[in-house]
Amino acid sequence: MKLRVVLVGPPGAGKGTQAQFLSEQFDIVQVSTGDIFRANVGNGTTLGLEAKKYMDAGELVPDSVTIAMVRDRLAEADVRHGFLLDGFPRNAEQAAALDTLLGGLDTELDAVLEMQVDNDEIIRRLAGRRTCHGCGQIWHVDYDPTQVEGTCDACGGELYQREDDQPGTIRRRLEVYDEQTAPLVRYYSERGLLVPLDATGDVEDVTARAIEALKRATS
Incomplete structure (x- = not known):
């Protein structure tokens, strides 16, 4: 099934987790802008060097550079049968640019899955995270607590927020x-194109709702 989807949602909504499950379910490529940036910077491409200049200065990378990176990635052979785009677009201007570049590739989006989570739930999810000073392992006071409060189970290091x-x-x-x-x-x-999704509850339940919503929207 060819499916071209954009995934949007607030920080802490679980986009990365759902992107992985949905890409496997529909046999399409997960395309993360974070991965695109790391690949370009790591490989020293012209766009990567341009982006690194802004990143090193603590400035936002211009849309023109980000869009060019996304265009190059979506032109690669492995995404011709479908993709799930996570992290782009972030605003209406980028969305219009995405439409233009997809038109240049003779394709278009099938759906935009909007993961909806109440702000109080987002704060509970993110504020409960604790990171180990020693090994960098991330724990959660509710969902993944350590055996001893404030101490990492993996290395015994001190946890901090x-x-x-x-x-x-x-x-x-x-x-x-x-x-x-x-x-x-x-x-x-x-x-x-918008497909609202209630992204609260167990990961498996959210995935099941997302699969059903995308099937309905693209049938």
Whole structure:
């Protein structure tokens, strides 16, 4: 089944996990912008060197560079039978650019799966994470607790809460996400591509709902 899907959702919604399961279910390639950036920077491509210049300066990589990287990735042979794009587009301008580059490849999107999770649940998921100073292992006070509170089961190192996992920081990230994503959601809704998904509950239940939603939307 050829399927071309964009996956959107707030931080902590479980996009990476669902992207992996859905790509396996539909036998399509998971395309992550994080992986695209790492590959270009690691391989020293022209685009990678350009992106690294901005990243090293602590600046946002321009859309033109990101879009060019995505275009090159989507032109590769392994995505011709379908893909699940995670991490792009992030705004309506990037969405329009994606439509243009897909048109240049003589294809188009089939669906945009929007993972919806209540902000309070997102904060609970992210604020409960604890990272080990010693080995970097990530634990969770509710979902994956250690045997001894504050101590890593893997290496005995001390656990700490990253700045990104502080409730105040998470709220600010969610505010930015909402501001950027509202126009993006509207863009795809107006084109009849948006597929809302309740992303709360067990991972397996969310996956089952996502599979059913995508099958209905593309049948």
